[in-house]
Amino acid sequence: MGISKQRQQLLNRWAFILSIPLFFGGWEIISRSGMVNPVLFPPPTLVALALYKWATQGPLLVDIAMSLSRVLVGFISGAVAGILIGILTGRYQFIANLLTPVFQLLRPIPPIAFVPIVILWFGLSELGKWFLVFWGVFFTVWIAAHLGVQRVDKTLIRAAQCLGTPEQKMLPEVLLPGAMPYILVGLRTSVSISFYTLVAAELAGTFSGIAYRIDIAQQNLQVGQSLGGLIILGLISAMADKAFGVFSKKMVWWS
Amino acid sequence: MNPEIPLSTSTSPVAQPSRQYAAPIAGQSGHIAIDQIRIAFGTGKQSFLAVENFSLEIEPGEFVCLIGPSGCGKSTVLNSIAGFITPTQGTVSVDNRQIDGPGGDRGMVFQQPSLFPWKTVLGNVAHGPLMAGKSKAVAHGIAQDFLEMVGLANFKKHYPMMLSGGMQQRVAIARALANSPQVLLMDEPFGALDAQTRFMMQENLLKLWQDLKTTVVFVTHDIDEAIFLADRVVVMSANPGRILKDISIPLPRPRAIEILLDQKFATLKKDCFDLIRQESLLAFEQQKIGT
Known part of the structure; x- marks a missing residue:
């Protein structure tokens, strides 16, 4: 067509800048055009208003805090247990033989399928929520750490042995940092896993939390607040992923 | 001048008294x-x-x-x-x-340098002495001496991947020797x-x-x-x-x-x-x- 290269680059930049405004603009127009039921599909301005009310007159901050605490407790406990046990099964054949068959049996069970049992075991307490997120995170991190340890360069382990590294120091000095790139991939996957496990956990019965509020608002036909809750969930989970990217770079500072 | 020093001392530790640890x-x-x-x-x-x-x-x-x-x-x-x-x-x-x-x-140097990529050059050479129970200060002193012997003291804060293959192998030699292996x-x-x-x-x-x-x-x-x-x-x-x-x-x-x-x-x-x-x-x- 004969568009100059400069013009093309300019167009590309504007496409990026306008992506989100166009999305919300289109949504606003469609909602207000009469083509759809505005009660079920409210425009973004009304969603923003619902969010504002939730924040000023409702418990938005408490909901965010509760949801975040569930993700954090479940994620951190699942990650620590997964890394420790993964290093042990990756390094010692006996422990691997003892635990791997059981883990491979339990691993494919989706955490959401545990919800009914969890309610029986833990009632509506926080323990049940932590357990579900833990379940979602643990196996992913365990597999990553297990494979990571097995893929540590054998010569690196030999070099450490020739330098008189005792076996108990091998873990912190060689195996953990050597497996770290793999562990981080597992951890990053687990960040999103822990968010969708959270949704299942909160739908199963609780008294606060973002996903809980989405459910309650839906029952009251406050679709604006439901959609607002989805946006908050999306934002938090995207921010967690970004923060994790920064954390990853710090954890493998050498590459 | 000094009759106690044999002829070959141009390369012996006597000629470099600053090296405290790198002795026979x-x-x-x-x-x-x-x-x-x-x-x-x-x-x-x-x-x-x-x-x-x-x-x-x-x-x-x-x-x-x-x-x-x-x-x-x-x-x-x-x-x-x-x-x-x-x-x-x-x-x-x-x-x-x-x-x-x-x-x-028994120190070993492999065909590949096999340095710990997450440790600095100094940290790599100090690893053996640290494992042998030396304090951090002493281990770093030893590492410094051996890095001087292989001519890489100026690179002690670098990470291995920033060095050429030859330099990495010199670090690997310094690392093996820093442990004073027999x-x-x-x-x-x-x-x-x-x-x-x-x-x-x-x-x-x-x-x-x-x-x-x-x-x-x-x-x-x-x-x-x-x-x-x-x-x-x-x-x-x-x-x-x-x-x-x-x-x-x-x-x-x-x-x-x-x-x-x-x-x-x-x-x-x-x-x-x-x-x-x-x-x-x-x-x-x-x-x-x-x-």
Whole structure:
């Protein structure tokens, strides 16, 4: 067509800048055009208003805090247990033989399928929520750490042995940092896993939390607040992923 | 001026009093005795005899090169001294202690530098002393001394991936020596380097060895390298690996690279070359028949 290269680059930049405004603009127009039921599909301005009310007159901050605490407790406990046990099964054949068959049996069970049992075991307490997120995170991190340890360069382990590294120091000095790139991939996957496990956990019965509020608002036909809750969930989970990217770079500072 | 200092001190620690830790090992340690070892891999029909009827004694402070065609088991022998491989028969001892696994008394330099990528150059060299229970300050002091000896003190804060292959290998040598091992095992350490760097590394290694008097067992397939470095060149043959000839190298020390042009060097090289060539041809014929 004969568009100059400069013009093309300019167009590309504007496409990026306008992506989100166009999305919300289109949504606003469609909602207000009469083509759809505005009660079920409210425009973004009304969603923003619902969010504002939730924040000023409702418990938005408490909901965010509760949801975040569930993700954090479940994620951190699942990650620590997964890394420790993964290093042990990756390094010692006996422990691997003892635990791997059981883990491979339990691993494919989706955490959401545990919800009914969890309610029986833990009632509506926080323990049940932590357990579900833990379940979602643990196996992913365990597999990553297990494979990571097995893929540590054998010569690196030999070099450490020739330098008189005792076996108990091998873990912190060689195996953990050597497996770290793999562990981080597992951890990053687990960040999103822990968010969708959270949704299942909160739908199963609780008294606060973002996903809980989405459910309650839906029952009251406050679709604006439901959609607002989805946006908050999306934002938090995207921010967690970004923060994790920064954390990853710090954890493998050498590459 | 000072009659107590012998002529060769231009490279001895006396000339560099600032080096507190990089001193020769006291006493006559580093004696290696390999007694009638046999090393086989696998079992049944799959089994492979890598080394048979192999005996070798190495005196403290000696520099011995193992040389031979590929597959002759020279690395296998080295790995049995390191303790990575246990012989099927026979024993390997260092200073009258039978080897039953790897340990800090036997330093090793591999073909690849194999540095810890997450540690700085200083952290890599300080690793051995730290594992030996030295304080951080002492370990860093030792590391500093050995990095000066390999000429890389200015790079101590760098990470390994920021260095060239030759520099990484110098760090690996400093790391192995910083542990004050009785024995230094080297498995084709300069094989991956370009020719110019290799010469420089060889001269540097001889200088370090003359300063520290560590026993060195050096595996290579490069005849020039073996003769240039060694007190003794042990030529091995393949299928199974055994000693073909143990040649002592009477060339004077300190040696400089010009010695490669010496007539005596050429004669020694021809001896080794003929032995290895015969062996290689034999192996080639055997492979053709399919034994």
